[in-house]
Amino acid sequence: xxxxxxxxxxxxxxxxxxxxxxxxxxxxxxxxxxxxxxxxxxxxxxxxxxxxxxxxxxxxxxxxxxxxxxxxxxxxxxxxxxxxxxxxxxxxxxxxxxxxxxxxxxxxxxxxxxxxx
Numbered sequence: 182x183x184x185x186x187x188x189x190x191x192x193x194x195x196x197x198x199x200x201x202x203x204x205x206x207x208x209x210x211x212x213x214x215x216x217x218x219x220x221x222x223x224x225x226x227x228x229x230x231x232x233x234x235x236x237x238x239x240x241x242x243x244x245x246x247x248x249x250x251x252x253x254x255x256x257x258x259x260x261x262x263x264x265x266x267x268x269x270x271x272x273x274x275x276x277x278x279x280x281x282x283x284x285x286x287x288x289x290x291x292x293x294x295x296x297x298x
Contacts, residue, residue: 185271187241190215191258193276196248205251208275212244228260243267251276 192208200206216223221235223244232245243265247254262272 185268187243187265187267188271188273189243189245189258189262189265189267190273191245191247191254191275193251193254193274194246195250204277207277209246211275212246216244227264229257230261232261 190212192210192212194200194206194209212223215221215237216233216235219235219237221233221237221242221244223231223233223246225232225234226248229249230245230247232243234241234243236242243261245258245261247257249257258272261267262269
């Protein structure tokens, strides 16, 4: 059982057709895949974020895709987290990392902005 009421899983990317299938939208792609796999419709909008609420493995989650450019995704995600009373430690952010090979995954608990603002 989770120690948190719910988790916010945020996939970062850039909105629009130009970026849809690019590596830079890996976060959006992960959210779309999670939504499909766990039958969570990511279709609601609030604070400039498209999101869906559901459960994964018995844990309440909010899947989110901010609709601002990646460098500006923090404030809308913060508003969404505050609205749903999501604790900072219960926020998971998924994004691409140019320093990793295409087929590699890195999981870390803390980190910087990776050059993003």
